[in-house]
Amino acid sequence: MKSQKSYTEQLKDVKEVFQRFTLKPVEGVPLMKPIADNWEKVASFRAHPNDLLIATYPKAGTTWIQEMVDLILNNGDAEKCQRAPIPERIPFLEIFSSPTIPSGVELLEQTPSPRVIKTHLPLQLVPQSFWEQRCKVIYVARNAKDNLVSYFHFDRMNQTQPEPGPWSGYITKFMKGELSWGSWYDHVKGYWQEREKRGILYLFYEEMKQNPRQEIVRVMNYLGQSLPDDIIEKIVELTSFKSMKSNPMANYTFFPDFIFDHKVSPFMRKGEVGDWKNHFSEEESAIFDAHYAEQMKGSDIPFKTVI
Template sequence: MAEEMSYSAAIEEAGQVMCRFPLKHVDGVPLMNLIVDRWDEIAAFTPDPSDMLIATYPKAGTTWTQEIVDLIIHEGDAEACRRAPTFVRMPFMEIVSPRPIPSGLDLLNTMDPPRVIKTHLPFKLVPKGFWENKCKVIYVARNAKDNLVSYYHFDRMNKTQPEPGPWEGYIQKFIRGELAWGSWYDHVKGFWVERERRNILYLFYEDMKENPRREVVRIMEYMGRALPDDVIDRIVELTSFQVMKENPMTNYTTLPKSVLDQSVSRFMRKGEVGNWASHFSPSQSREFDEDYEHQMGGAGIPFRTQL
């Protein structure tokens, strides 16, 4: 709890100088300049073999999966999982913010293994230590159209990433991989290709929405855990969108408006499959689908845009 208070105080102190940071590139992937400036340190991070990595493209179900994993670890104990906000309990490995806010690595260095670690890095940039130490890795993928819509609204309210600009231009930036953390297409394909060789549990956001209990059980079994049915049911309830949206430890309302302005858009906004249809015009949808076929042809990843 002391760590949570110091982290929150640091954010408040730095909040007045927060700005939208420009993007720089690492191996062709655009990242916030502060991340790139400390890239050597991030790339050299060596996890413990007991650590677990939760990897996603931004806005693909990261926080949802983190909460499921934490509740499995704590056997459905909701109070234990309210010990601190998500970003303190399960640090965002590569994130770097202005001082005195601790970086993801700073937080990880205060924690003893086993740790649950978050990343948005594409496969090719994940520190090699995760593969060398055979860490468990959960990857969550969300269909491109819904992911794009969610990321657009996130960039509107996230005061640390570049201005999203108009919707029609944002679509093109997504297609070209010009957003922070790069190309969605490369991201989902990179982990998909490696999933069997690296023992990656590859999940789909749409499957989690369709049958959350089934996917909680899959995560639990991958983690090597066994919980009674009533505990599994409790975890499903506690990780429902509505419950998490009202939980200050998961909804990011502990961050100040200078970082995430939730008056612009809620961090947990809709959590639906198919919401893209209310954003894309028919012509935008057709053009996107044509490009999608070009970029994803032969990938064989079974995404669904509706349930």
């Protein structure tokens, strides 16, 4: 670590470093400029064989699956899983550093194995060492419309991402893949197409909402863990939206408002399936659906927009 201060204290020290960064492409994928400028450190990251990679497109249930995994690996011990803010427990691989806060790569280099690692990178940008070491990978996908809505509100409150602009224009940027971490379509299809070859556990946000116990058991089995029913039920409760929204180590209220402004929109806003109906007009929905059909032609990914 660059400092002996707590993670939260370190964040408060670097207000002048944070701003709404511009995007810069890496192999055609737009990333925040500080990530792109330090790309070589990410690309050359050395994975360990027992690393677990959690991959998602932004706002597809990332924090939810992180908390599930942490609880499964810690036998449902809620107190142990509140040992630190979630970015410290499960470092964000590609995130950039500041004068006092280590980058994701730096933090991971100091994290003992076995490590759990978060990324939003599309499959083609994941460091090759993860595939060479045959690491386990959990991917969570969320239906495009709800993902778009959640990302829009996130970009409103996240003071490090580009200004989202008006809702109507944001839809266009999403469809064109002009947001941080690029095209949703390429992202979900990339991991889906490689899931069997690379042994990826591919989960759906909507299934996690519909039957959380079932999906927790799937993750548990994938990780080679075995927990009794009462612990599984405890994990179901601890990872409910209500519980996580009030969990200070998971709800990102530990980020100061010059990074995440919760007065604009809470990090954990609704966590629903079908909220897109409250945002898309009939015309916007029709345009989006036509574009979606074209982009997903030939794909058999079984997304649900309602449950």
